[in-house]
Amino acid sequence: MKIAVDGPSASGKSTLAKLLSQRLGIPYLETGLLYRMFGYIAFKEKVKPEEALKLFDEDFRVFFDVGKTEVYWKGKKLAEELKGEEVGKYASLLGEVPAFRERMIELFRRLVGGVQVVAEGRDVGTHIFPEAPLKFFITALTEERARRRYLELKSKGLEVSYEEILKAIQERDLRDFNRPVYPFKPAEDAHIIDTTNKTVEETLELILSIVREKER
Ligand code: DC
Numbered sequence: 394m395k396i397a398v399d400g401p402s403a404s405g406k407s408t409l410a411k412l413l414s415q416r417l418g419i420p421y422l423e424t425g426l427l428y429r430m431f432g433y434i435a436f437k438e439k440v441k442p443e444e445a446l447k448l449f450d451e452d453f454r455v456f457f458d459v460g461k462t463e464v465y466w467k468g469k470k471l472a473e474e475l476k477g478e479e480v481g482k483y484a485s486l487l488g489e490v491p492a493f494r495e496r497m498i499e500l501f502r503r504l505v506g507g508v509q510v511v512a513e514g515r516d517v518g519t520h521i522f523p524e525a526p527l528k529f530f531i532t533a534l535t536e537e538r539a540r541r542r543y544l545e546l547k548s549k550g551l552e553v554s555y556e557e558i559l560k561a562i563q564e565r566d567l568r569d570f571n572r573p574v575y576p577f578k579p580a581e582d583a584h585i586i587d588t589t590n591k592t593v594e595e596t597l598e599l600i601l602s603i604v605r606e607k608e609r
Contacts, residue, residue, distance in 0.1 A: 397518035400531035424514030432483030518580030
């Protein structure tokens with residue numbers, strides 16, 4: 394079965410989608426990681442959003458399996474360098490280019506093919522796998538999302554300020570939700586899950602109960 398897990402930045406969707414993949418033993422595809430990889434390459438190679446299609450000629454590889462997605466550029470794994478808000482901003486700018494997004498949708502469909510997957514992102518339920526029988530839209534209050542991202546980046550030893558992260562998240566939400574083409578919104582048949590006052594374990598149990606219900 395294909396399961397779509399969408400939501401805004403720092404909503405907890407990555408943590409939940411990864412755990413869900415592990416609990417169900419099916420591969421995990423983090424689509425945002427590919428947007429981030431291309432955002433990073435665009436930044437390094439000074440590729441403007443209007444030239445974004447050029448990025449598909451880069452030497453990149455994607456690997457995904459239960460609980461993990463990995464991306465490589467020129468044979469080197471990219472991970473920590475993709476985490477910051479600056480790369481997230483570049484990724485979001487690329488996401489505004491309709492032709493680029495169409496190629497990304499194609500790429501994700503080709504990567505997954507007919508196999509089962511927990512795919513996580515912004516438009517999995519609406520555009521990548523609209524046929525997925527189970528869709529979740531994970532959300533939380535903006536301040537709570539900023540607090541989580543702040544703690545996450547700080548625990549990785551990055552110098553960050555809460556106010557700056559809050560501002561960056563608000564700006565990115567505004568751009569992601571208001572793109573003229575492919576605006577970011579929940580699929581009509583998505584289960585909306587608000588994680589603001591829930592622990593990861595509570596939310597995961599809630600999601601698993603919906604999965605079990607569907608499997609019956
Ligand atoms: O999930 P994330 O925060 O790592 O994603 C980074 C950016 O990439 C996000 O702000 C918008 C873009 N993105 C997208 O447009 N579509 C996706 N399916 C995933 C990410």
